[in-house]
Amino acid sequence: MTSLINVKICGLTDPADVPAALFAGARYLGFVFFEKSPRHLTFGDAAFMAATVPMGVCKVALTVNADNAMLDALTEQVPLDMLQLHGSESPERVVEVKARYGLPVMKAIGVAGPEDLAQLDEYGRVADQLLIDAKPPRDAVLPGGNGLAFDWRLIAGRRWPIPWMLAGGLTPENVAEAIALTGARQVDVSSGVESSRGVKDAQLIANFCAAALGEPAPFFD
Numbered sequence: 246m247t248s249l250i251n252v253k254i255c256g257l258t259d260p261a262d263v264p265a266a267l268f269a270g271a272r273y274l275g276f277v278f279f280e281k282s283p284r285h286l287t288f289g290d291a292a293f294m295a296a297t298v299p300m301g302v303c304k305v306a307l308t309v310n311a312d313n314a315m316l317d318a319l320t321e322q323v324p325l326d327m328l329q330l331h332g333s334e335s336p337e338r339v340v341e342v343k344a345r346y347g348l349p350v351m352k353a354i355g356v357a358g359p360e361d362l363a364q365l366d367e368y369g370r371v372a373d374q375l376l377i378d379a380k381p382p383r384d385a386v387l388p389g390g391n392g393l394a395f396d397w398r399l400i401a402g403r404r405w406p407i408p409w410m411l412a413g414g415l416t417p418e419n420v421a422e423a424i425a426l427t428g429a430r431q432v433d434v435s436s437g438v439e440s441s442r443g444v445k446d447a448q449l450i451a452n453f454c455a456a457a458l459g460e461p462a463p464f465f466d
Protein backbone atom coordinates (compact mmCIF):
# COMPACT_ATOMS: atom_id res chain seq x y z
CA MET A 246 0.00 0.00 0.00
CA THR A 247 1.32 3.49 -0.82
CA SER A 248 1.78 5.62 2.29
CA LEU A 249 0.07 9.00 2.46
CA ILE A 250 3.04 10.58 4.21
CA ASN A 251 6.02 11.95 2.26
CA VAL A 252 9.31 12.16 4.14
CA LYS A 253 12.16 14.53 3.33
CA ILE A 254 15.59 13.75 4.74
CA CYS A 255 17.56 17.00 4.65
CA GLY A 256 21.24 17.78 4.95
CA LEU A 257 22.79 14.64 3.45
CA THR A 258 26.57 14.92 3.66
CA ASP A 259 27.87 11.45 2.79
CA PRO A 260 27.16 9.52 -0.44
CA ALA A 261 26.00 6.59 1.75
CA ASP A 262 23.21 8.79 3.11
CA VAL A 263 21.43 8.58 -0.24
CA PRO A 264 20.79 4.79 -0.27
CA ALA A 265 20.02 4.93 3.47
CA ALA A 266 17.27 7.49 2.90
CA LEU A 267 15.95 5.74 -0.23
CA PHE A 268 15.83 2.35 1.49
CA ALA A 269 13.90 3.92 4.37
CA GLY A 270 11.31 5.28 1.93
CA ALA A 271 12.16 9.01 1.73
CA ARG A 272 10.50 10.80 -1.20
CA TYR A 273 12.58 14.02 -0.94
CA LEU A 274 16.34 14.36 -0.36
CA GLY A 275 17.70 17.74 0.73
CA PHE A 276 21.16 19.11 -0.08
CA VAL A 277 22.32 22.17 1.85
CA PHE A 278 24.21 25.02 0.17
CA PHE A 279 24.91 27.39 3.05
CA GLU A 280 28.53 27.72 4.15
CA LYS A 281 27.77 28.24 7.83
CA SER A 282 25.98 24.90 8.01
CA PRO A 283 27.75 21.68 9.06
CA ARG A 284 25.76 20.10 6.20
CA HIS A 285 27.06 22.46 3.51
CA LEU A 286 28.05 20.73 0.26
CA THR A 287 30.22 21.77 -2.64
CA PHE A 288 28.46 21.68 -6.01
CA GLY A 289 30.76 18.82 -7.04
CA ASP A 290 29.91 16.65 -4.03
CA ALA A 291 26.21 17.40 -4.43
CA ALA A 292 26.28 16.57 -8.16
CA PHE A 293 27.95 13.23 -7.37
CA MET A 294 25.28 12.36 -4.80
CA ALA A 295 22.39 13.66 -6.91
CA ALA A 296 23.45 11.44 -9.82
CA THR A 297 22.68 8.38 -7.67
CA VAL A 298 19.09 9.43 -6.92
CA PRO A 299 16.46 7.60 -9.01
CA MET A 300 13.75 9.44 -10.92
CA GLY A 301 10.64 10.02 -8.85
CA VAL A 302 12.58 11.02 -5.75
CA CYS A 303 12.76 14.80 -5.42
CA LYS A 304 16.23 16.34 -5.13
CA VAL A 305 15.89 19.59 -3.18
CA ALA A 306 18.55 22.30 -2.94
CA LEU A 307 18.35 24.32 0.26
CA THR A 308 19.70 27.86 -0.06
CA VAL A 309 19.58 30.93 2.21
CA ASN A 310 19.14 34.38 0.61
CA ALA A 311 21.13 33.19 -2.42
CA ASP A 312 21.72 35.66 -5.25
CA ASN A 313 21.32 34.88 -8.95
CA ALA A 314 25.03 34.22 -9.47
CA MET A 315 24.98 31.50 -6.82
CA LEU A 316 21.72 29.99 -8.08
CA ASP A 317 22.92 30.14 -11.71
CA ALA A 318 26.02 28.13 -10.80
CA LEU A 319 24.08 25.72 -8.59
CA THR A 320 21.40 24.92 -11.15
CA GLU A 321 24.00 24.55 -13.92
CA GLN A 322 26.17 22.12 -11.96
CA VAL A 323 23.76 20.07 -9.84
CA PRO A 324 20.74 18.18 -11.23
CA LEU A 325 17.80 19.35 -9.11
CA ASP A 326 14.04 19.02 -8.90
CA MET A 327 13.18 21.76 -6.39
CA LEU A 328 14.65 24.85 -4.74
CA GLN A 329 14.06 25.41 -1.01
CA LEU A 330 14.44 29.07 -0.01
CA HIS A 331 15.24 29.10 3.71
CA GLY A 332 16.15 32.73 4.31
CA SER A 333 14.24 36.01 4.36
CA GLU A 334 13.41 35.91 0.64
CA SER A 335 10.42 38.13 -0.17
CA PRO A 336 7.34 36.90 -2.08
CA GLU A 337 8.64 38.90 -5.08
CA ARG A 338 11.95 37.02 -4.89
CA VAL A 339 10.08 33.69 -4.83
CA VAL A 340 8.29 34.70 -8.05
CA GLU A 341 11.60 35.77 -9.61
CA VAL A 342 13.39 32.51 -8.69
CA LYS A 343 10.53 30.38 -10.02
CA ALA A 344 10.55 32.21 -13.34
CA ARG A 345 14.34 32.30 -13.74
CA TYR A 346 15.05 28.62 -13.02
CA GLY A 347 11.80 26.90 -13.99
CA LEU A 348 11.96 24.76 -10.86
CA PRO A 349 9.29 24.45 -8.17
CA VAL A 350 10.08 26.57 -5.13
CA MET A 351 9.45 25.58 -1.52
CA LYS A 352 9.53 28.60 0.81
CA ALA A 353 10.49 27.99 4.44
CA ILE A 354 8.55 29.98 7.03
CA GLY A 355 9.73 30.23 10.64
CA VAL A 356 6.95 30.01 13.19
CA ALA A 357 7.17 30.91 16.87
CA GLY A 358 3.77 32.46 17.60
CA PRO A 359 0.42 33.40 16.04
CA GLU A 360 1.93 36.61 14.63
CA ASP A 361 3.96 34.50 12.19
CA LEU A 362 0.97 32.86 10.55
CA ALA A 363 -0.10 35.74 8.27
CA GLN A 364 2.89 35.05 6.01
CA LEU A 365 1.58 31.57 5.28
CA ASP A 366 -1.21 32.98 3.11
CA GLU A 367 1.10 35.56 1.55
CA TYR A 368 3.71 32.99 0.47
CA GLY A 369 0.96 30.47 -0.29
CA ARG A 370 0.01 32.67 -3.25
CA VAL A 371 3.46 32.52 -4.87
CA ALA A 372 5.36 29.39 -3.78
CA ASP A 373 4.75 25.81 -4.92
CA GLN A 374 5.11 24.43 -1.41
CA LEU A 375 5.59 25.78 2.09
CA LEU A 376 7.94 24.38 4.70
CA ILE A 377 6.86 25.25 8.22
CA ASP A 378 9.86 25.31 10.53
CA ALA A 379 10.58 26.64 14.02
CA LYS A 380 11.68 30.28 13.97
CA PRO A 381 15.39 30.30 14.93
CA PRO A 382 16.53 32.02 18.13
CA ARG A 383 17.68 35.63 17.57
CA ASP A 384 21.37 34.73 17.98
CA ALA A 385 21.27 31.51 15.92
CA VAL A 386 23.93 30.99 13.26
CA LEU A 387 21.56 28.88 11.15
CA PRO A 388 18.04 29.91 10.11
CA GLY A 389 17.04 26.23 10.32
CA GLY A 390 18.49 22.84 11.05
CA ASN A 391 18.73 23.65 14.76
CA GLY A 392 16.69 20.70 16.05
CA LEU A 393 14.10 23.08 17.52
CA ALA A 394 10.36 22.44 17.46
CA PHE A 395 7.58 25.02 17.64
CA ASP A 396 4.14 24.71 19.20
CA TRP A 397 2.38 22.49 16.67
CA ARG A 398 -1.02 23.55 18.03
CA LEU A 399 -0.51 26.88 16.20
CA ILE A 400 -1.16 25.19 12.86
CA ALA A 401 -3.47 22.36 13.91
CA GLY A 402 -6.61 22.21 11.75
CA ARG A 403 -5.39 24.94 9.39
CA ARG A 404 -6.56 25.07 5.77
CA TRP A 405 -3.61 25.22 3.38
CA PRO A 406 -3.64 26.82 -0.09
CA ILE A 407 -0.76 24.69 -1.40
CA PRO A 408 1.14 21.53 -0.29
CA TRP A 409 3.26 21.99 2.82
CA MET A 410 5.80 20.18 4.98
CA LEU A 411 6.24 20.18 8.72
CA ALA A 412 9.82 20.64 9.97
CA GLY A 413 11.72 21.67 13.08
CA GLY A 414 12.92 19.40 15.85
CA LEU A 415 11.24 16.30 14.47
CA THR A 416 12.62 12.96 15.68
CA PRO A 417 11.73 9.28 15.41
CA GLU A 418 10.10 9.67 18.82
CA ASN A 419 7.86 12.67 18.13
CA VAL A 420 7.08 12.57 14.40
CA ALA A 421 3.93 10.41 14.72
CA GLU A 422 2.49 12.77 17.34
CA ALA A 423 3.41 15.80 15.20
CA ILE A 424 1.60 14.29 12.21
CA ALA A 425 -1.46 13.41 14.27
CA LEU A 426 -1.65 16.88 15.81
CA THR A 427 -1.02 19.01 12.73
CA GLY A 428 -2.47 16.81 9.98
CA ALA A 429 0.82 17.10 8.05
CA ARG A 430 1.09 14.81 5.02
CA GLN A 431 4.78 15.68 4.52
CA VAL A 432 7.58 15.91 7.11
CA ASP A 433 11.17 17.13 6.93
CA VAL A 434 14.04 16.25 9.28
CA SER A 435 17.72 16.96 9.66
CA SER A 436 19.10 17.01 13.24
CA GLY A 437 16.74 14.28 14.45
CA VAL A 438 18.39 11.65 12.25
CA GLU A 439 22.00 12.53 13.07
CA SER A 440 24.44 10.75 15.40
CA SER A 441 26.43 14.00 15.71
CA ARG A 442 25.98 17.43 14.14
CA GLY A 443 26.04 17.08 10.36
CA VAL A 444 26.45 13.27 10.42
CA LYS A 445 23.41 11.27 9.32
CA ASP A 446 22.70 7.87 10.90
CA ALA A 447 21.11 5.09 8.80
CA GLN A 448 19.32 3.52 11.77
CA LEU A 449 17.84 6.87 12.84
CA ILE A 450 16.76 7.59 9.25
CA ALA A 451 15.04 4.18 9.13
CA ASN A 452 13.43 4.75 12.54
CA PHE A 453 12.19 8.20 11.51
CA CYS A 454 10.68 7.04 8.22
CA ALA A 455 9.06 4.02 9.86
CA ALA A 456 7.54 6.19 12.59
CA ALA A 457 6.26 8.72 10.02
CA LEU A 458 4.89 6.02 7.75
CA GLY A 459 3.39 4.01 10.61
CA GLU A 460 5.52 0.96 9.90
CA PRO A 461 7.82 -1.15 12.12
CA ALA A 462 11.45 0.01 11.96
CA PRO A 463 14.05 -2.38 10.51
CA PHE A 464 17.03 -3.05 12.77
CA PHE A 465 20.54 -2.74 11.33
CA ASP A 466 23.13 -4.85 13.10
Ligand SMILES: O=C(O)c1ccccc1N[C@@H]1O[C@H](COP(=O)(O)O)[C@@H](O)[C@H]1O
Binds near residue numbers: 282331
Ligand atom coordinates in the same frame (compact mmCIF):
# COMPACT_ATOMS: atom_id res chain seq x y z
O1 LIG B 1 20.08 21.84 7.95
C1 LIG B 1 20.71 22.90 7.92
O2 LIG B 1 21.92 22.95 8.17
C2 LIG B 1 20.00 24.16 7.56
C3 LIG B 1 20.75 25.30 7.37
C4 LIG B 1 20.14 26.49 7.04
C5 LIG B 1 18.77 26.55 6.89
C6 LIG B 1 18.00 25.41 7.08
C7 LIG B 1 18.59 24.21 7.42
N1 LIG B 1 17.84 23.06 7.61
C8 LIG B 1 16.41 22.97 7.43
O3 LIG B 1 15.75 23.08 8.68
C9 LIG B 1 14.85 21.99 8.84
C10 LIG B 1 14.66 21.65 10.28
O4 LIG B 1 15.86 21.13 10.79
P1 LIG B 1 15.91 20.22 12.11
O5 LIG B 1 15.26 18.90 11.76
O6 LIG B 1 15.17 20.95 13.17
O7 LIG B 1 17.36 20.07 12.40
C11 LIG B 1 15.54 20.89 8.05
O8 LIG B 1 14.77 19.81 7.76
C12 LIG B 1 16.02 21.64 6.84
O9 LIG B 1 14.99 21.80 5.89
